[in-house]
Amino acid sequence: MYNDEHNLYHYTYRKDGTEHTAEAPTAGPAVYREPWEAKPERKKKSRAGLKIAALALSCALLGGAAGAGVMWGVSRGGDEVNVQMSTRTPVKVNKVSVDGQKLLSDAENYAANVNSAVSINSSAASTNIFGQVVESASSGSGFIISQDGYIVTNHHVINGATSVKVTLYSGETYDATVIGGDEDYDIAVLKINATGLQSVVLGDSDSLNVGDHVLAVGNPLGELTFSMSGGMVSSVNRAINVDGTPFNMIQTDASINPGNSGGPLFNEYGEVVGIVSAKYSSYSSESVEGLGFAIPINDVWAMIEDIMTNGYVTNKPYLGATVGTMNAAMAQQTNLTEGVYVYSVEPGGAAEKAGLQVGDVITAIDGRTIASLEDLTAAKKGYAAGDTTAVTVFRGGEDIELQLTFGTLPDNQDNQHDATTSATQDQTGGYPGDLFDYFFGSRPGSGTAA
Known part of the structure; x- marks a missing residue:
């Protein structure tokens, strides 16, 4: 039954339904104890062994807790937790000027330069084979090199972009103009319409x-x-x-x-x-x-x-020849396994003036071994138009050293690309015209002028 006036939720299990008639104890005043106050002691049996074990366990726990930076204190009446808080005063990072003389902490370095860094977001639109316009987007970074808004980034960040936006650390966003770039060196310059910007300091x-x-x-x-x-x-x-x-x-x-x-x-x-x-x-x-x-x-x-x-790199060195890495067929003709083959030379170009001929194999530039087109392209990056260097070529079974003065990239060449590229085979598997003529007689072909 649920009719006990002292406990509404007391239920009797007696079959006859009668309740226990003992008087309920008289309620005394409620006694409140704080969690840390000791409870009334009760008489306990002596358990010395258990106390010793508990003491050993407590010591082990204290040792582990101390290693974690938290101290546990054990009192007679209960447990006490004390979290150790650091009283160290945070170090204030002062914004310093970059003068190239003072070593900066990482925090100082960031504070001094973050306003010179920018976020770049570019978008492009192209038409697929179905005639549909497809939009793409890419993101990159850059840095300010002048107070009036010139910015340096990678060429591949903005390559083919129809829209470029630059966001400063302050949150300001600007439309950017692509001044120019160079794919071979993966560099590009942007310009935003702003003044009073913080520019970086260039090092060595x-x-x-x-x-x-x-x-x-x-x-x-x-x-x-x-x-x-x-x-x-x-x-x-x-x-x-x-x-x-x-x-x-x-x-x-x-x-x-x-x-x-x-x-x-x-x-x-x-x-x-x-x-x-x-x-x-x-x-x-x-x-x-x-x-x-x-x-x-x-x-x-x-x-x-x-x-x-x-707007572009005007002093890029120009060889004035169509060249490419040696392949197996060419190696059989020269008994060389590596080098850069000269497929053709431009009339009046730097290569012709230096004496390079179709069929020559470039093996070194200024003593630096040239085993592939990549080696030649890398070597050229150390020169500018008008520079003269010694070029070693293999011709007729012997090495010949020529003096070559690099020319200037013609105006009709794509300034975004290094004109010295590998010649390509035509769709029938033939070699470029001059090379095929050299070995097998006249046959039309294709090649890339350098």
């Missing part, structure tokens, strides 16, 4: 040593804007191949991800020593980490200035 990338500390600031994944990562210089003058184009790079283990491309790489003095350009996330079937790359600023600064003035 040639002074970097393996083990130097460097920092990258950028826009990883296109969303984590103005993030900074740090690491060391793993290698200098690292030759790598990116999509068939050779680059001389600074290798670093700083975390670099898609979206970081075009951002600045700072040394410990807060100076820009590189342009973040690529990251190898995999090699063959193996996953790798800690491989980031940046273009040395010394290698491209003259070209950046050239782009700012002329």
